[in-house]
Amino acid sequence: MKGSTLIKVASQSILKNKMRTLLTMLGIVIGVGAVIVMVAIGQGAQGQIQRQIDSLGTNLIVITPGASSSGGVSRGAQTYNRLSIADADKIRNESLYVNAVSPVVWTRTQAIGNGNNWRTSINGVSTDYPVIRNWDLQYGRFFDSSEVRAQRRLVILGHTVAENLFPGEDPTGRRIQIRNVPVEVIGVLEPKGQTASGSDQDDVILAPYTSVQTRLSGWSRIFQIMASTSTPAELPRAQEEITSIMRESHRLSEWEENDFTVRNQNDIADAAQSTTEVMTMLLAAIASISLLVGGIGIMNIMLVSVTERTREIGIRMAIGARGRDVMTQFLVESIVMSVIGGMLGVAIGFGAASLVAGATGWSTAISPETVAVALLFSAGVGIFFGFYPARKAAGLNPIDALRYE
Amino acid sequence: MSGPPTLSSRTTHADDLAAFRGGMNDNNVVMRTQGVCKVYSMGTTQVHALRGVDLTVHRGEMIAIVGASGSGKSTLMNIIGCLDYPTSGTYYLDGVQVEKMSKNALADIRNQKIGFVFQGFNLLARTSALENVELPLLYDRSGRKVNPRKAAREALERVGLGDRTDHDPNELSGGQQQRVAIARALVSSPAILLADEPTGNLDSQTSIEVLALFQELNRQGMTILVVTHERDIATCAQRIIELRDGYVIRDEAIRSRRDAIGELKVKPGPEALPTS
Ligand SMILES: Nc1ncnc2c1ncn2[C@@H]1O[C@H](COP(=O)(O)OP(=O)(O)O)[C@@H](O)[C@H]1O
Ligand SMILES: [Mg+2]
Numbered sequence: 001m002k003g004s005t006l007i008k009v010a011s012q013s014i015l016k017n018k019m020r021t022l023l024t025m026l027g028i029v030i031g032v033g034a035v036i037v038m039v040a041i042g043q044g045a046q047g048q049i050q051r052q053i054d055s056l057g058t059n060l061i062v063i064t065p066g067a068s069s070s071g072g073v074s075r076g077a078q079t080y081n082r083l084s085i086a087d088a089d090k091i092r093n094e095s096l097y098v099n100a101v102s103p104v105v106w107t108r109t110q111a112i113g114n115g116n117n118w119r120t121s122i123n124g125v126s127t128d129y130p131v132i133r134n135w136d137l138q139y140g141r142f143f144d145s146s147e148v149r150a151q152r153r154l155v156i157l158g159h160t161v162a163e164n165l166f167p168g169e170d171p172t173g174r175r176i177q178i179r180n181v182p183v184e185v186i187g188v189l190e191p192k193g194q195t196a197s198g199s200d201q202d203d204v205i206l207a208p209y210t211s212v213q214t215r216l217s218g219w220s221r222i223f224q225i226m227a228s229t230s231t232p233a234e235l236p237r238a239q240e241e242i243t244s245i246m247r248e249s250h251r252l253s254e255w256e257e258n259d260f261t262v263r264n265q266n267d268i269a270d271a272a273q274s275t276t277e278v279m280t281m282l283l284a285a286i287a288s289i290s291l292l293v294g295g296i297g298i299m300n301i302m303l304v305s306v307t308e309r310t311r312e313i314g315i316r317m318a319i320g321a322r323g324r325d326v327m328t329q330f331l332v333e334s335i336v337m338s339v340i341g342g343m344l345g346v347a348i349g350f351g352a353a354s355l356v357a358g359a360t361g362w363s364t365a366i367s368p369e370t371v372a373v374a375l376l377f378s379a380g381v382g383i384f385f386g387f388y389p390a391r392k393a394a395g396l397n398p399i400d401a402l403r404y405e
Numbered sequence: 406m407s408g409p410p411t412l413s414s415r416t417t418h419a420d421d422l423a424a425f426r427g428g429m430n431d432n433n434v435v436m437r438t439q440g441v442c443k444v445y446s447m448g449t450t451q452v453h454a455l456r457g458v459d460l461t462v463h464r465g466e467m468i469a470i471v472g473a474s475g476s477g478k479s480t481l482m483n484i485i486g487c488l489d490y491p492t493s494g495t496y497y498l499d500g501v502q503v504e505k506m507s508k509n510a511l512a513d514i515r516n517q518k519i520g521f522v523f524q525g526f527n528l529l530a531r532t533s534a535l536e537n538v539e540l541p542l543l544y545d546r547s548g549r550k551v552n553p554r555k556a557a558r559e560a561l562e563r564v565g566l567g568d569r570t571d572h573d574p575n576e577l578s579g580g581q582q583q584r585v586a587i588a589r590a591l592v593s594s595p596a597i598l599l600a601d602e603p604t605g606n607l608d609s610q611t612s613i614e615v616l617a618l619f620q621e622l623n624r625q626g627m628t629i630l631v632v633t634h635e636r637d638i639a640t641c642a643q644r645i646i647e648l649r650d651g652y653v654i655r656d657e658a659i660r661s662r663r664d665a666i667g668e669l670k671v672k673p674g675p676e677a678l679p680t681s
Contacts, residue, residue: 016531320516320544
């Protein structure tokens with residue numbers, strides 16, 4: 001039989017049994033739909049996490065004390081913290097790739113102002129910090145380097161802090177108290193939202209690191225050095241460069257390991273992404289089970305159909321169909337059904353994904369690859385689960401099939 | 406192969422007939438079986454459905470095969486129709502030896518050389534008359550150039566159903582369904598038309614119509630084998646073969662052939678015969 005005739009014969013037979021066809025396809029529709037929705041949720045989560053990581057600042061490098069735990073023998077991450085202002089200054093002065101550097105210190109404490117009370121963390125940073133974090137001001141201004149040097153008691157409020165202490169107003173120029181030290185609010189940061197791990201990035205107060213060290217926390221050590229490059233391509237070279245500057249600054253001999261860790265944005269992102277990738281795979285695997293069940297449904301119906309249509313098979317053979325013709329007809333029928341079922345499933349998956357997004361506020365994403373894989377997979381299900389019934393039909397003896405009641 | 410003692414004389418009669426119809430010219434032989442046996446094994450018991458059938462059919466003959474129920478008529482028809490293999494014996498159809506052929510080759514022979522009409526019509530349900538009739542051509546692998554739609558339409562016109570092409574079987578009477586089945590058997594221009602009790606499910610009036618159609622087709626040159634257990638239907642043929650317990654016990658020409666076409670003209674039934 002010619003290909004076009006085959007498709008015609010198969011679709012005739014599919015259309016002649018609408019109820020049976022619909023029931024057969026239902027399993028595939030639900031299976032593919034479930035895969036699409038699950039993967040949409042997973043990929044949506046991945047996209048959201050990527051956006052959150054990007055919001056940290058796009059070309060971010062973070063230097064933390066202690067050796068990297070990955071790669072060889074670790075002496076324990078919590079080695080003696082030797083990060084210093086001098087390190088930060090040396091990086092700023094010597095690095096070719098880094099465009100901004102800021103030491104970071106922090107402490108958690110109560111802030112009182114406008115008769116309100118809010119517990120938050122105070123981050124001591126340098127004037128480069130808004131550049132590194134890619135963070136603009138909603139109100140007011142940032143402090144300048146002379147104010148840092150002079151250890152001025154100036155603060156910039158994160159959006160959450162501003163909303164809680166001064167709801168609905170611009171707090172620029174107002175005074176608040178931190179650990180009984182009066183400080184002046186000179187600006188408010190734009191809202192940035194949550195981090196990948198779910199903490200509120202806007203629940204923060206920024207102050208000159210000098211002021212935090214001397215007047216608020218009293219610690220002279222710094223906890224982190226943050227830096228950034230102007231393009232992502234420069235990140236690896238900048239990291240190498242920072243590592244060698246830091247080793248020099250810490251006077252490490254050749255056989256000594258780093259007593260600090262330099263990581264970039266992508267290292268941090270990878271960790272988070274791999275978690276959500278695992279989640280996506282898991283969701284897809286669960287959904288695939290329903291696709292498998294759908295496939296078994298097809299096989300079931302096709303087997304019943306072979307029995308039910310034994311006479312038809314006998315007639316076809318009596319007028320000259322070869323076993324192969326019958327087999328191809330049944331295979332094509334099962335493939336056509338599962339592919340159409342797959343397409344309906346994709347459509348329903350799209351609908352369900354946007355329903356889920358609307359109801360929960362999660363972001364969902366459906367890539368063309370997902371759709372293609374789902375359709376290919378359902379065609380595969382059709383071939384795989386259609387094969388056995390088709391072979392059974394082809395193996396029938398014409399005379400037995402004709403006599404079948 | 407041992408048979409009843411009368412067998413040889415009966416066969417001679419058929420040979421006389423063949424000689425009468427133009428000699429033993431091999432070109433004129435459509436099919437020939439020699440010592441065809443069929444044994445059905447059912448567990449430990451064996452059923453001998455055919456016990457050595459020698460049969461020669463010439464082009465243009467119309468033969469009735471009669472016999473009691475269980476005498477082996479359907480078994481013989483199925484073997485002649487290449488739906489089944491004989492247990493032993495040889496079978497030539499249109500010059501080729503058939504019984505050793507593969508399943509696929511048999512399928513092709515059924516497709517091109519044989520038109521089969523069944524008692525139960527065996528049309529595809531929910532499929533129009535036209536689609537039913539064109540079906541054999543869709544499985545045609547011979548490479549001959551035919552337009553299935555056109556050929557199917559012509560075949561339906563030949564059996565007088567040119568105006569029923571789009572009807573499904575359940576919208577047609579029994580006689581009309583059987584005529585669709587005959588059109589399907591004709592559409593691939595077979596060498597031989599086989600009908601196993603084609604009137605078994607029809608009333609007597611419709612039976613005459615179907616037989617008149619067979620006689621008309623036979624008059625146009627088609628070789629036809631009809632199985633029946635009704636005498637008055639058998640007498641529509643030119644030659645009668647009787648089976649009993651798997652043996653051919655009679656094979657002779659019919660002296661006074663019944664003229665179904667003529668009878669129809671005298672008292673026309675509800676379904677007029679095609680005028681072709
Ligand atoms: N598939 C089969 N299996 C076993 N026995 C069969 C089968 N087909 C026919 N027979 C037996 O073979 C004999 C001849 O059957 P059949 O050719 O159908 O007779 P008829 O058509 O003359 O009534 C019967 O005894 C029948 O029971
Ligand atoms: Mg019978």
